[in-house]
Amino acid sequence: MFAHEHVTLRTGERSGLPIIVAIHSTALGDAVGGCRLWSYPGWRDGLADALRLSEAMTLKCAAAGLDFGGAKAVIPLPPDTVLGRRRREAVFLDFGDAVQSLGGRYRAGEDVGTTAEDLWVARQRTQWAYCLPEGHGGSGEPSELTAVGAFASIEATWRHVAGTASLARRRVTVIGLGQVGGRLARRLADAGAELTVTDIDPGRRLLAEELGAKWVEPEAAPTVPADVLVPAALGGLLSRDVATRLNCTAIAGPANNQLQDDSVAEVLAAREILWAPDFVVNAGGVIHGTILDIRGGTWTEAHSAARAIGTRLTELYRLAEATGRTPYAAALAAARQRIH
Ligand SMILES: NC(=O)c1ccc[n+]([C@@H]2O[C@H](COP(=O)([O-])OP(=O)(O)OC[C@H]3O[C@@H](n4cnc5c(N)ncnc54)[C@H](O)[C@@H]3O)[C@@H](O)[C@H]2O)c1
Incomplete structure (x- = not known):
């Protein structure tokens, strides 16, 4: 239809x-x-x-509670x-x-x-x-609030898995150190995470050195043993093949369209890898555009809307468990319910 x-x-x-x-x-x-x-x-x-x-x-606007x-x-x-x-x-x-x-x-x-x-x-x-x-008169780079929302998502995801949002000494792999991934990596390093990072741009090694992060080649990154994997490059990282070879407990990152197809969400669930739906995690950018640029709201308002993505994810994980669905299926259903 x-x-x-x-x-x-x-x-x-x-x-x-x-x-x-x-x-x-x-x-x-x-x-x-x-x-x-x-x-x-x-x-x-x-x-x-x-x-x-x-x-x-x-779906992204609906999931973020935006009108x-x-x-x-x-x-x-x-x-x-x-x-x-x-x-x-x-x-x-x-x-x-x-x-x-x-x-x-x-x-x-x-x-x-x-x-x-x-x-x-x-x-x-x-x-x-x-x-x-x-x-x-524009409001500047949206990736700061995207990183704020993605960091809140990583904390909420880890809290759901481990009962604590603290990322100190947790092994976190960040794939892609661009506008959002670079900002996220800094936040994760500040939070005490043991970082592994990669990018196809070797120039990003400088940031890795500055943060004391371990650098791996892009092909190796998805299967490095990790508590949380953070896709922050382009979409399509998670194929069925990659999903079967992952070596992590949870995945939460800002990259758009991470699943190569919807069935990968089931593969991840079967392997008990918690996947934070990307369109929920990365809504900080649209929060920036709608609250700051369109509505003329304040930075404080936009910042707290981006932080609230973490709370939304926690509710989503609970709903998914209560209804026996994957977080992806639960997120789609909740967004569609708001629209219809
Ligand atoms: N910028 C935002 O506010 C925003 C908002 C919502 C979603 N996103 C999504 O987040 C992701 C990152 O956005 P960005 O603005 O940081 O983009 P960017 O172009 O600044 O950064 C992407 C980085 O990924 C690297 N990269 C590309 N392919 C790679 C690969 N195969 N392996 C490792 N690294 C690779 C690039 O070299 C670059 O450094 C994208 O998927 C984007 O659609 C961004």
């Missing part, structure tokens, strides 16, 4: 590129979601991505396209027109391949573009 409320697909009049906006649901409020500028084999692949990602945004719906924009680039400065500007003016045509039902932010500067260009054509540069 087609589950989306509205999908716009048009050719940008300046750039000639397809602009796709998928609004999955506005049941809880206007729909929010980033704009992805990425290379795809064809525009239909970009459309498929927009449909999938917009539904995930609906916003889910959407996503995708601007699919033909393979090997390099955008010069002028064409890039044309793309985001076109994008601004597409957003404006939706009358505020879709509030646009950053995603993979787009920057605060791109949103500022779109802002010339629409008042519904957010995540602007700080110099233009």
Whole structure:
């Protein structure tokens, strides 16, 4: 069944590129979601991505208790396209027109391949573009609050497993030391965790040395013996094969779309590995965008909403146990119940 409320697909009049906006649901409020500028084999692949990602945004907002719906924009680039400065500007003016045509039902932010500067260009054509540069009234980097929410999730997950949230001397493996993973690794080191880290970028070894963390190669990281595994790179880490080889007690991290398919949640549950659903853990970014940028709320309010992700997870784990479901199935059911 087609589950989306509205999908716009048009050719940008300046750039000639397809602009796709998928609004999955506005049941809880206007729909929010980033704009992805990425290379795809064809525009239909970009459309498929927009449909999938917009539904995930609906679940993420619902799970975080936010009164916003889910959407996503995708601007699919033909393979090997390099955008010069002028064409890039044309793309985001076109994008601004597409957003404006939706009358505020879709509030646009950053995603993979787009920057605060791109949103500022779109802002010339629409008042519904957010995540602007700080110099233009934006609220800055969202990954700080994503890291706050992910750290609260790791503590809540460990508390559920071990009866204490203390991570002192716990073995924690962080995969990906980028904007969120780097911040998380610092917090974990401060909390006294025994850190193992990895990244495909060898330049991130400097951070590992600074934190006194052990460095392993990316292929080895998922199977290093650990109390908590923290996926903080790209999605798709957890295939059925990887899930059967893991050597950890729990998994809680900010990476999007960690499961290669839904059945992996069952494999993890059968192995008694507690998996914190990613769309619950990583809601700090959308909390940043909606509370600070859209609603003009305070940092204290946004920070406590991000910390509250830990409490939400604890409730979720209890619900999952009480109903004999995986945390993933329980999270999906709870989010869908809020929407319908
Ligand atoms: N930034 C946010 O606020 C936010 C919000 C919600 C979700 N997320 C998700 O969190 C994850 C990290 O986001 P980010 O903003 O830190 O991205 P980033 O691009 O800053 O960092 C990703 C890091 O992962 C590394 N990496 C990529 N592939 C890897 C691999 N196979 N093995 C090891 N390292 C690898 C990269 O070199 C990079 O250092 C992403 O999945 C993102 O979708 C981020």
